[in-house]
Amino acid sequence: MTSTLALSLDALLTGTPALLAPDVLSAMGKTPRTGPVRIGWLGLEGDMVADPINHGGHDKAVHLVPQDHYPWWREAIGDHPLLHDPGAFGENLATRGATERELCLGDRFVLGSSLLEISHGRQPCSKLNARFGRPNVLAKAVESGRCGLYLRVIREGEARAGDVLTLTERPHPDWPIHRVFELLVGGRYKSDPAGVAALARMSVLAGAWRSRAEKLAR
Template identity: 80%
Template sequence: MALPSLSLGLDAVLTGRPALLAPGVTSAMGKVPVAGPVRIGWLGLEGDTVADPVHHGGHDKAVHLVPQEHYGWWREAIGSHDLLTRPGAFGENLATRGATEVDLCLGDRFELGTSLLEISHGRQPCSKLNHRFGRNDVLAKAVASGRCGLYLRVLREGDVQAGEPMTLVARPHPDWPVARIFALLIGGGHKRDPAGVAALARMPVLAEAWRGRAEALAR
């Protein structure tokens, strides 16, 4: 199959550090755009840290991407909100345009600046989304819609900058868009496609945490 021509626009590159999100809740979800070049290392963007290293960060979660196409849907779903007026509402490192989880596949490789990134899995949202937006329904809407973004691992360190193209250079698994994987492993669709879940459990490119989940669901 020929490699599709796909280049994502990069609205912003964002980093953040842990801060109090709500009483007793600390998160680094409050990320802000960085001007100029930013270094991407094996574990993510320079200057970006996580509050909960048990559940966040690491090689499989080095970079978090959220398609900015989702913002319009969110404004319809929950109404106007200050967080939805600019990139970073969902704690993303890369605010992109040009494709969503329906179009982006597991194992897709992208050149961005001098770096090389690979899609490792989708994002499994947590209750901190509710705290961030000050509503108790954001997490549920994120899971139900699958509009959660995705994670990339770093295959080649490099420098990136907002405004640069993020260009697809390899697509080894065109049958596995992130939306399909999310629906099977997080959205409750595993009973409808047990063969698909079993296949995911055997795919080394899938992040270890989600591969373990696929193994458990396939039993």
């Protein structure tokens, strides 16, 4: 039986590439959208990436960050203007109701008329430090695993702020994204070799992270 889970949606956000700092180009700065937003195979209409080699694509179509993390971030790095509103971490979906500890690989959610599937966690980069103008944001993100996650689009559609993400399928309840992140990014793979080997065989896991699992399992 599928667990009953619904996430509230504070905002849908899109952005275009801009300089965060000298020589640091990113589309992490995103703006909340009003009205219905089309969700296509590659993400929200009007959203762009600055680095198409490492960002974008079907497995990274939609980036979700739980707004439930924001109070923790204010404690961890101090108050910051970016933490006053959704979008601090470049998310497309600003949600409430569950975090990476409760959201699982392969979870499917109906959002508006679209259907989305969790494909993997977010691996943060140093652009987070440039975004906040502080040197420790990346390290805090990796240490805590509060990085958000990516979803692929299973059915195109449209949605708007105030809609609800409703869980419809949970095929892998033993694989919360926090666990996947800890094994493949957080350095815990040696403590759970069987888990890493299992991840390497899971087709629902995004290709880049499945390749990482294959390497770590050898």
